[in-house]
Structure formats: structure tokens, C-alpha cells
Amino acid sequence: MTVWETPERRALRDTVTRFTEREIVPHLSRWEDEGRLPRALHATAARAGLLGIGFAEEVGGQGGDAVDVAVTTEALIRAGASSGLVASLFTHGIALPHIVADGDPGLVDRFVRPTLAGETIGSLGVTEPGGGSDVAALTTRAVRDGDHYVVDGAKTFITSGTRADFVTTLVRTGGDGHAGLSLLVVESGTPGFSVRGPLRKMGWHCSDTAELSFDGVRVPAANLVGPENGGFALVMQRFVGERLSLAVQAHATAQRALDLTVRHVRDRATFGRPLVDRQVVRHTLVEMHRRTDAARTVTRAALERSLASSPTAPEVVLDALMAKNTAVEAVEWVVDRAVQLHGGAGYMRESEVERHYRDARVLGIGGGATEVLTDLAARLLGYR
Structure with missing residues (x-):
């Protein structure tokens, strides 16, 4: 028995599967629209x-x-959900951990508890129109004014931004670079805080994405998460978890695409024979399986090691970014082959593999672009 196959986690997997089949799959196409x-x-x-x-x-x-x-993410996607749904329904996975880590009882009671109860929705605001992975170049500024901070600037590509009741927002409270950043919780409806969206995207259609604008927004100083100018450290601690989460979404999507393709090539007959009778098809399925299994193995190993060490330990950071890049490479290849083996049906919006093909593309961008993570890996490995 492994940590992934305990009785409790098998029961969790069954619960999530039933929930997905009952509450998500019948409605997902409409939510996409x-x-x-x-x-x-x-x-x-x-x-x-x-x-x-x-x-x-x-x-x-x-x-x-x-x-x-x-386990929850894997079960959701394998039962017919999508990475876009996971990103939207579980956005609190990136919006809340900084608040929980800070431990301020007032912030926990105001934002964490109601969100985990399904009463409110939170999002995370980091990316800006002028930059993505270069967090140190962030320009949204918060200036202390008595018991408040006055925030001016903009954020973009914010997941769940149009539905969010609050945004855990990275702002500049000090000088240039990493050391001048802080986290503030900005509540929707605050004067000067405006939202534009949902933005139209290639994939993740059921996950609303927004642009945020801050024009003299007065935020109570009590909404500061952690110490002033300590925001970058809090964000860095969550990068490992975010990258591993995206790696899980990637290998789970690859597995779902493989499952759907196996079913299709067994049912679909051409020239009087099932597609699976053809060697080239069988060999493609084997390669889809190999890449998916390798990505899952690397990601699960990285997850297990991350639980036994600090999230900022160099070896844990390296594990996470290598797992993400490995899983992204796998899912991009697998969903492409899935559409190909589905033929014309795979190109239709009614086809589930078409959705996974579109949704998979963002996984190599979010949480640190593949190229940025590769360069970081080179530095961690000492390849200079």
C-alpha cells in the first residue's frame, strides 16, 4: 500500500467521483458557454x-x-471535470494559504472560514499588464495613510476575478525589487476598485478571468497579510504548491484524454475493423500511457518530498518546477494525439477531448512559464 492508496484516500476518490458525475458533468458544457x-x-x-x-x-x-x-484533483478530472473547473472552483487554493500561514484570527474569520464554507469566493492578484513571471517588477502601489493603505495600479489574468468577494493582492509598499512587496486583502465593492471581465480565452472557458483596476482604493491596514514588505516571501512559499497543483492537473488531464481515446478507438470502426486493430494506433496509445505515467510518477514523488521539507528548500523548488515542466510536456503531446485519433469528432466542440486540448495549453504558462522554470532549474542545478 502506498500513501496514494490508503482506505481513506480510496474513499475520498470515490466521493469526488460521485460528486463530479452528479453535480458537474451534466452542467459543464453550459457553464463553458x-x-x-x-x-x-x-x-x-x-x-x-x-x-x-x-x-x-x-x-x-x-x-x-x-x-x-x-487525489481530489485527479478524481475530478478523471470523472469528467476539467482543469478549468478545478482552477475556478478551487481558486481559494491560491487565495487563502497566505492568510492561513499568517494566522491572524481576524483575517481567518473574515475571509478563510466563509470561503471554505462556500459562502464567499476569493482570488489571488499578482500578474500585471506589464509583466507576468517577473514578480519583482510589480508596480501596483499601496501607500500608508493612517489606518489605511491607498492602492493604485492594475492586475490582469486574475482567475475567478469577476466573481471574487475579495482578492489577496500583491502590492508594492516599499522600494524596488522583492523586498518592497506586501499582501493586502482588497474586498470587492470598495470605492475605486473595478473589475472588467470575464476575458475571452482560448480555453478554461468555465473559469472566469478578469482585469482589476485600483484607483485610490482605501484598504484597511488590518487587511495586511503578514508583515509589511514581507509579501514576496509569502508568495514564494506558495509557488511550490501552485506548480505541483498544475502538474497534477496536467497528468490527470492526460490520463482522462487517454481513457477517452482508448474507448473511442475500440468503438470506432473504419474499413470494417476497429481502429484499435491497427498497430500504429496501439503504439500511439502505449506512448500516451508512457508519457502520462512518467508525469504522474514524477509529480507524485515531488509532492511526497515537498511534505517532508521546507517549501523554499532548493531541492523542493527544483522538484516542483521539473514536475510541472514534465507533466506539461506530457499533456500537450497526449491531448494532441487524442484529438488526432478521434478524427473529425475530436475537432468538434461537443467532444470532451477538444476541451482538454484547449485547456491544456495554459498549463505551460500559469504558475511560471515553462521557459522561466527551465532557466530557474538551470540555476538551481549550477549550470552557469
Whole structure:
């Protein structure tokens, strides 16, 4: 028995599978067309005990660790959900951990507990129009004014931004570079805070994405997360978790695309024979399996090691970015082959593999672009 196949995690996998088949699959196409998930789904997922997985009971969660979160993600996608749905329904996975780590009881009560109960929605605001992976170049500024900070600037590509009740926002409170950054919780409806979206995207259609604008927004100083000018360290601590989460989405999507393709080539007959009778098809399936299994193995090993060490330890950082790049490379190849083996049907919007093909493309961009992570790996490996 491995840590991935304990009785408790098998039961969790079964619960998530049933939830997905009942509450998600029948409605996902409509949510894709509408460009967002209904707020009611968050409450439904909370009642099912899913939203709080990976968060301690002391802050309103269901407990568990990163393995339990990964098991949940794998089960959701393998049962017919999508990485876009995971990104939207579980955006609190990147919006809340900084607040939980800070431990301020007031912030936990105001933002963490209601979100894990499915009553509110949170998002994370880091990326800006003038830069993506270069976090140190961030320009959104917050100036202290008595008991408030006055925030001016803009954010873009913010997941769940149009539905969010609050945004855990990275702002500049000090000088240039990493050392001058802080995290502030900005609540929707605050004067001067405006949202534009949902933005139209290639994929992740059911995950709403927004542009945020801050024009003299007065945010209570009590909404500061952690110490002033200590925001970059808090964000860095979450990079490992975010990258591993995207790696899990990638290998789970690859597995789902493979499962759908195996079913299709067994059912689809051409020239009087099932497609699977052809050697070239069988060999393609084997390669899809090999790449998927390798990505899953690397990602799971990285997750297990991350739980036994500091999230900022160089070897843990290296494990996470290598797992993400490996899984992204695998899913991009697998979904491409899945569409090809589905033929014309795979090109139709009614086909599930068409959705996975589009959704997979963002996984090599979010959480640090593949090229940025490769360069970071080179530095960590001493290749200078």
C-alpha cells in the first residue's frame, strides 16, 4: 500500500467521483458557454466536504494534506471535470494559504472560514499588464495613510476575478525589487476598485478571468497579510504548491484524454475493423500511457518530498518546477494525439477531448512559464 492508496484516500476518490458525475458533468458544457461557474456550486462542494480539503479544521477546513488535494484533483478530472473547473472552483487554493500561514484570527474569520464554507469566493492578484513571471517588477502601489493603505495600479489574468468577494493582492509598499512587496486583502465593492471581465480565452472557458483596476482604493491596514514588505516571501512559499497543483492537473488531464481515446478507438470502426486493430494506433496509445505515467510518477514523488521539507528548500523548488515542466510536456503531446485519433469528432466542440486540448495549453504558462522554470532549474542545478 502506498500513501496514494490508503482506505481513506480510496474513499475520498470515490466521493469526488460521485460528486463530479452528479453535480458537474451534466452542467459543464453550459457553464463553458456561460463563461463562469455558478456560486451555488461552491456551497454544494462545501457541503460535500470538498472545498476544505488541505486546510486545517482549526480554520474551517476538512484537514488533509497536499496528497489529499492531489487525489481530489485527479478524481475530478478523471470523472469528467476539467482543469478549468478545478482552477475556478478551487481558486481559494491560491487565495487563502497566505492568510492561513499568517494566522491572524481576524483575517481567518473574515475571509478563510466563509470561503471554505462556500459562502464567499476569493482570488489571488499578482500578474500585471506589464509583466507576468517577473514578480519583482510589480508596480501596483499601496501607500500608508493612517489606518489605511491607498492602492493604485492594475492586475490582469486574475482567475475567478469577476466573481471574487475579495482578492489577496500583491502590492508594492516599499522600494524596488522583492523586498518592497506586501499582501493586502482588497474586498470587492470598495470605492475605486473595478473589475472588467470575464476575458475571452482560448480555453478554461468555465473559469472566469478578469482585469482589476485600483484607483485610490482605501484598504484597511488590518487587511495586511503578514508583515509589511514581507509579501514576496509569502508568495514564494506558495509557488511550490501552485506548480505541483498544475502538474497534477496536467497528468490527470492526460490520463482522462487517454481513457477517452482508448474507448473511442475500440468503438470506432473504419474499413470494417476497429481502429484499435491497427498497430500504429496501439503504439500511439502505449506512448500516451508512457508519457502520462512518467508525469504522474514524477509529480507524485515531488509532492511526497515537498511534505517532508521546507517549501523554499532548493531541492523542493527544483522538484516542483521539473514536475510541472514534465507533466506539461506530457499533456500537450497526449491531448494532441487524442484529438488526432478521434478524427473529425475530436475537432468538434461537443467532444470532451477538444476541451482538454484547449485547456491544456495554459498549463505551460500559469504558475511560471515553462521557459522561466527551465532557466530557474538551470540555476538551481549550477549550470552557469
